Amino acid sequence: MTAYTATVTVRLKGGVLDPEAETTQRALERLGFELEDLRSADQFELDIEADDAEAAGERAEEMTERLLANPTIHDYDVDIEQR
Amino acid sequence: MTVSVLQFGGSNCDRDTVAALDHLGVDADLVWHDDGLPAETSGVVVPGGFSYGDYLRAGAMAARSPIMADVKEAAENGTPVLGICNGAQIGCEARLTPGAFTTNESARFQCEHVHVRVENADTPFTQAYEEGEVIELPIAHGEGRFEIDDDELDRLEDDDRVLFRYCDAEGDVTEGANPNGSKHNVAGVLGEHDHVAVLMPHPERVSLPDVGITDGQGVLQAFGR
Incomplete structure (x- = not known):
C-alpha cells in the first residue's frame, strides 16, 4: 500500500450562475483591481492508502460522485500525488 | 396511517409541519432520522431547516443518510x-426530484412572502387548487435558486412536472416576481411520479388560521386523501 493525496476540485459547470463569485469580483473591483472574470471552486484533499495511483484515483472519484459534487451543477477534477 | 415528518439535526420546521397536519385532521409524528422510517408510514414530509448546518451544500448530507433510502423505497x-425548503434541497440531492436548489441570485438569505402560480392542479399536492390559481406562501432560504440543465428543464415542462412558478399578484410569471433567480421561475417540481414533490416556499407556515393566510393548506391536504 502506498500513501496518496487526492486533490478534488469541484466547480460550477459553465453557464451556471455563481452569485458569490460575482459578489467577490465586484468587491475586488471596488478595491481598484481590474479583472475580466472570477470563478470560485471548492477543493478537498483526501489522504488515501491504495495499491497504486489508479486505485487511489478511482476511490476519490467514487467519493466525489457520491457526495462531494452534485452532477446537476458541478464538474470536477481529481489529481493524485504520492505523499 | 400516520405521516412521518423527518427530523435531522438542524431541522426546524418539523413541529410546524406536524401542527399544520394536525389542524387538517391528518395524523403525523416526528421521526428522528436515525430511527428509520416506521413501517406504517402513510406519507413522508421532509421539512425545512438547516440539516447538518448546510455543510458542503444545503441538503447534501441528509440526502445520503440511511433514512432517505427508506424514503426512496416508500x-x-x-x-x-x-x-x-431544506426538504426540497434534500429531495433533489437524493435524486427523488430533478434539478438542484443552489445559492440565490442575490447571494443573500431571503425571508418574505411571495406569490406562486399553480401550474399543474392534477397532483395530490395541488388538487385543492385550480390550474393558474395564484396563492401566497412564505419563503425563507439562501439556496433556493432552481438550477437544471436546459434539456432536462424542457423535458420537465413537456411532462407537466412543474408544480409552482413564482409570479406577481396577478399571476404573471415575470423576472421581477422571481425572488431567487430560479430558472423559468420554478418554485416546485414533481419527481417521476405525481406523489413525489418538492417546493421551496413553506405551505406549513400558512396553514393555521391564527396566521391569517391559509393558502398552504391545499398542499398538505395531499396527506389527507
Whole structure:
C-alpha cells in the first residue's frame, strides 16, 4: 500500500450562475483591481492508502460522485500525488 | 396511517409541519432520522431547516443518510413524499426530484412572502387548487435558486412536472416576481411520479388560521386523501 493525496476540485459547470463569485469580483473591483472574470471552486484533499495511483484515483472519484459534487451543477477534477 | 415528518439535526420546521397536519385532521409524528422510517408510514414530509448546518451544500448530507433510502423505497411503493425548503434541497440531492436548489441570485438569505402560480392542479399536492390559481406562501432560504440543465428543464415542462412558478399578484410569471433567480421561475417540481414533490416556499407556515393566510393548506391536504 502506498500513501496518496487526492486533490478534488469541484466547480460550477459553465453557464451556471455563481452569485458569490460575482459578489467577490465586484468587491475586488471596488478595491481598484481590474479583472475580466472570477470563478470560485471548492477543493478537498483526501489522504488515501491504495495499491497504486489508479486505485487511489478511482476511490476519490467514487467519493466525489457520491457526495462531494452534485452532477446537476458541478464538474470536477481529481489529481493524485504520492505523499 | 400516520405521516412521518423527518427530523435531522438542524431541522426546524418539523413541529410546524406536524401542527399544520394536525389542524387538517391528518395524523403525523416526528421521526428522528436515525430511527428509520416506521413501517406504517402513510406519507413522508421532509421539512425545512438547516440539516447538518448546510455543510458542503444545503441538503447534501441528509440526502445520503440511511433514512432517505427508506424514503426512496416508500416513494417507489406509492407513498406520497413532500420536501419543503431544506426538504426540497434534500429531495433533489437524493435524486427523488430533478434539478438542484443552489445559492440565490442575490447571494443573500431571503425571508418574505411571495406569490406562486399553480401550474399543474392534477397532483395530490395541488388538487385543492385550480390550474393558474395564484396563492401566497412564505419563503425563507439562501439556496433556493432552481438550477437544471436546459434539456432536462424542457423535458420537465413537456411532462407537466412543474408544480409552482413564482409570479406577481396577478399571476404573471415575470423576472421581477422571481425572488431567487430560479430558472423559468420554478418554485416546485414533481419527481417521476405525481406523489413525489418538492417546493421551496413553506405551505406549513400558512396553514393555521391564527396566521391569517391559509393558502398552504391545499398542499398538505395531499396527506389527507
